[in-house]
Amino acid sequence: MSKRPTSYMEGAADLADMVEGQSITLWSDVRRKLKRDRRFWIAAVMIAIFVGMAIVPQLFFTESLDPSNCNLSDSTLTPSSAHWFGTDIQGCDYYTRVVYGTRTSLIVGLVVGGLIVTLALTLGSSSGYYGGKTDMIISRFADIWFSVPTTLGAILVLTLFGGGGPLVVALVLVFFSWPDMTRLVRSTVISGKHRGYVRAAKTMGSPGRTILRRHVLPNGIAPVLVFASYTVGGAVAGEATLTFLGVGLQLPSISWGLQIAIAQTRFTSDPYLLFFPSLFLSLFIGAFVLLGESLRDALDVKLIQDA
Amino acid sequence: MVVPVLLGTILLVFGMVFLAPGDPIARLAGNKPLSPSTVAAIKARYHLDQPFLIQFWEYIKALSHGDFGATFTGRDVSEIIKERFPVTLKLALGAFSIDVVLGLTLSIVAAVKRRTWIDSTILAGTLVMITIPTLVLGFVLQYVFGIKLGWLPVAGIQAGWQSYVLPALTLGLIYAASLGRLGRSDILDNLSGEHIRAATARGLPRRRVLGHHVLKNSLVPIVTIFGLDLAYLMGGAVIVESIFNLPGLGQSLIVGVRTSNGPLVVGLVMLSAIIFVFTTLIVDLLCARIDPRISYE
Amino acid sequence: MPEPVLLVDGLQVEFRTEDGTVKAVDGVSYALDRGEVLAILGESGSGKTVHARAIMRILDSPPAFITGGTARLGDLELLSIDEADMRVIRGARVAMLFQDPHTALDPVFTVGDQMVELLRARRDLSTREARVEAIDLLERVGIPSARSRMRAYPHQLSGGIAQRVMVAMAVALGPDVLLADEPTSSLDVTVQAQVLELLAALVAETQMAMVLITHNLAVAVGLARRIAVMYAGRIVEIGPARDIYTNPKHPYTAALLRSIPDIEVREERLPAIMGSPPNLLRPPSGCAFHPRCPLADDRCRVEAPTLDEVVPGRASACFHADKVQR
Numbered sequence: 001m002s003k004r005p006t007s008y009m010e011g012a013a014d015l016a017d018m019v020e021g022q023s024i025t026l027w028s029d030v031r032r033k034l035k036r037d038r039r040f041w042i043a044a045v046m047i048a049i050f051v052g053m054a055i056v057p058q059l060f061f062t063e064s065l066d067p068s069n070c071n072l073s074d075s076t077l078t079p080s081s082a083h084w085f086g087t088d089i090q091g092c093d094y095y096t097r098v099v100y101g102t103r104t105s106l107i108v109g110l111v112v113g114g115l116i117v118t119l120a121l122t123l124g125s126s127s128g129y130y131g132g133k134t135d136m137i138i139s140r141f142a143d144i145w146f147s148v149p150t151t152l153g154a155i156l157v158l159t160l161f162g163g164g165g166p167l168v169v170a171l172v173l174v175f176f177s178w179p180d181m182t183r184l185v186r187s188t189v190i191s192g193k194h195r196g197y198v199r200a201a202k203t204m205g206s207p208g209r210t211i212l213r214r215h216v217l218p219n220g221i222a223p224v225l226v227f228a229s230y231t232v233g234g235a236v237a238g239e240a241t242l243t244f245l246g247v248g249l250q251l252p253s254i255s256w257g258l259q260i261a262i263a264q265t266r267f268t269s270d271p272y273l274l275f276f277p278s279l280f281l282s283l284f285i286g287a288f289v290l291l292g293e294s295l296r297d298a299l300d301v302k303l304i305q306d307a
Numbered sequence: 308m309v310v311p312v313l314l315g316t317i318l319l320v321f322g323m324v325f326l327a328p329g330d331p332i333a334r335l336a337g338n339k340p341l342s343p344s345t346v347a348a349i350k351a352r353y354h355l356d357q358p359f360l361i362q363f364w365e366y367i368k369a370l371s372h373g374d375f376g377a378t379f380t381g382r383d384v385s386e387i388i389k390e391r392f393p394v395t396l397k398l399a400l401g402a403f404s405i406d407v408v409l410g411l412t413l414s415i416v417a418a419v420k421r422r423t424w425i426d427s428t429i430l431a432g433t434l435v436m437i438t439i440p441t442l443v444l445g446f447v448l449q450y451v452f453g454i455k456l457g458w459l460p461v462a463g464i465q466a467g468w469q470s471y472v473l474p475a476l477t478l479g480l481i482y483a484a485s486l487g488r489l490g491r492s493d494i495l496d497n498l499s500g501e502h503i504r505a506a507t508a509r510g511l512p513r514r515r516v517l518g519h520h521v522l523k524n525s526l527v528p529i530v531t532i533f534g535l536d537l538a539y540l541m542g543g544a545v546i547v548e549s550i551f552n553l554p555g556l557g558q559s560l561i562v563g564v565r566t567s568n569g570p571l572v573v574g575l576v577m578l579s580a581i582i583f584v585f586t587t588l589i590v591d592l593l594c595a596r597i598d599p600r601i602s603y604e
Numbered sequence: 605m606p607e608p609v610l611l612v613d614g615l616q617v618e619f620r621t622e623d624g625t626v627k628a629v630d631g632v633s634y635a636l637d638r639g640e641v642l643a644i645l646g647e648s649g650s651g652k653t654v655h656a657r658a659i660m661r662i663l664d665s666p667p668a669f670i671t672g673g674t675a676r677l678g679d680l681e682l683l684s685i686d687e688a689d690m691r692v693i694r695g696a697r698v699a700m701l702f703q704d705p706h707t708a709l710d711p712v713f714t715v716g717d718q719m720v721e722l723l724r725a726r727r728d729l730s731t732r733e734a735r736v737e738a739i740d741l742l743e744r745v746g747i748p749s750a751r752s753r754m755r756a757y758p759h760q761l762s763g764g765i766a767q768r769v770m771v772a773m774a775v776a777l778g779p780d781v782l783l784a785d786e787p788t789s790s791l792d793v794t795v796q797a798q799v800l801e802l803l804a805a806l807v808a809e810t811q812m813a814m815v816l817i818t819h820n821l822a823v824a825v826g827l828a829r830r831i832a833v834m835y836a837g838r839i840v841e842i843g844p845a846r847d848i849y850t851n852p853k854h855p856y857t858a859a860l861l862r863s864i865p866d867i868e869v870r871e872e873r874l875p876a877i878m879g880s881p882p883n884l885l886r887p888p889s890g891c892a893f894h895p896r897c898p899l900a901d902d903r904c905r906v907e908a909p910t911l912d913e914v915v916p917g918r919a920s921a922c923f924h925a926d927k928v929q930r
Contacts, residue, residue: 144316145319147316148576150542151543152579156573157323237441260442260443264550278442285439285440286438504657505709509694509773510692510777515725600759
């Protein structure tokens, strides 16, 4: 079997080959491997905690810690037993504000992840399966969009169109980062459509959509899952960066990016202001990266871009 | 092959400006008041009274002459670019050097020493590196090495090459981490390839097998990653120049954003997109040269 | 009687995985004479490839481990010498031929590059000398327009030509033994015959000994003087090719022979060996073949038979060797 990638961009076929290489990975096998992987459990626990913080932040507060507990005279106190993370410039309890920031990040992460996966699956599978003009058009669009670096493109759009809430930022991020996973799905589908059972289904007259849904995609889902985890992490980092640079969320939203931006002004005098949101941000991203890593090993996927 | 993509990219960026709600001039000026003569001059220069396609065509012509537009205070964007380019270039070179040297070393060492504690450490370390956002790493380095230890300057470029160390590290470490991981995976894959076994079976010395066969076979993904790193660099430069107060193109972009200097923002983003298209082209050509199975149409 | 050029005795190879340990090669022994072709016949999973790679010492370790046995080449014990010494042996005294030439040749270098590299590294020739020699080798293995082929990349060659290139590189240093691992299995049938002819000619011409690993009985019988049948990591029968073909003395061999449809006989169903290949993670007790064997009795289920001589020059690992019918 000689591999003939026609350009490095399409090389994610390699991981499709990897998936194809095992006779269909059994989900029970996968579950077993995941259960054994420490990283998976660490990631799962962390994500569960973060989701909790996002949905019911009150659970993580005690009586004395309260988001609206702002007292200007208490401005910028260092961490103590009364204020676990200290207070911010407004005198608000920092711990609660940092915890509240989780919600924003989670929304952005999940929206971006969900949209990109949906887009990628739709466009990528059409492109890969039907080939021809559809493929050419979608691939050209992907190439063009890919040429604009996500951060920069997002800066441009957010500047031109004015800032927005987490949803807007999420949409903008999706707008520029959809090509990556779409290419991945396309390669997977291209490798998958030549398999025996697909040809059999075709001969029996199954329409393309059904074949895609029932045969090609389920077997190619592994790399998508892994990539989706990384994407969520990347999206959160992206939002924080954009907000930090001033084009993302604005006050009075609560976002780690905003907190970091504000903290930058007091960097030398009150470094803890920078530390806590940065810590949460890193841990949040880290949880999803870990999840991706453990999924990758359990599903045995290799995300190399070429043979 | 690259021409349609290039045109498409320019069209995309251009189109976004065009499609922005409201009066494009007002948008680009950040809703600051402009005198009628200024408005008239802008309309003439950018052919704003003409249909979209003519505007686009004129824009392309201008671009090919290096005209990236002008701010409303009359400065040519291309002038700003020339002025600030050297700083960003130095940052880029620094970051790339770290990327290449550290990244390749890590991937080779980890692959050769797989399953040892060295490998595990490298894997863990690189994982942490790619998790930490550029933003956070920049501040961490700034704090630890700049403020606490005082070894390196914290901001500005007064200290000569030393000023670039921390910023380059911020970007370079993260690139090296991802290159290290991917390179390791790639090399490991190639190490267990049948043709490597066959080369060993012919009695070729291990040095040759590794340094010649495994190396060249591993190059394509690595070269590809370098190309992608350039995309990240342009976004990363914005962050790093902001944190470390380097007067480069990235900082220029942020200033443009903060002062609602539309043409500047558009011009810089356009520049980076164009650079990226050409980088992709070069990478594609290189890959085709390295691996004869890749055909470049 | 001249000494055998290669003497393998009790070779054992294990694969240690997280699901358990697999005994891929479980005590393989044979002697190979100069100029002889010994065919090793078996299904995938029988251990035939692993044993050859073990002799060449090119197994990935972990997960593979050579846990016992010897392989004597003259007065050298291949399994225990230094890697540095082994490297000198490879190619020059023992060479290997791989199944798929398109994966065995390095895809990013030309044929010429790879041949010249070999000759320069091992024969200490200058680049120019090496190129001349390389072209000569290519012509000797029957490749037309050898000079222009030097500039070709592996993926540009047809299977047959690519395999000839591999043969050229394998014999370039004049080895005493060639381990040919399914050299024709990935080729078209017509091309297979040509490559096999080439190998036979080389053996005759240079008196090189060859171990021909194959799953194809016809190939084995066509080329080999002796056949060793492998199953579940062991040799279950060994003897002269013709004799084994006409008068097998192991149920597995008989079943293999039966499963080849006879063009003259009409049959309702294609005969197959009942059951499935053994799971080497949890091998059957006693004789590994017993779950699929029509002659199996209680003894077979408990005790593993050894490879014993049944007739001079013929050995079989079966308690019921005499009852085996073609």
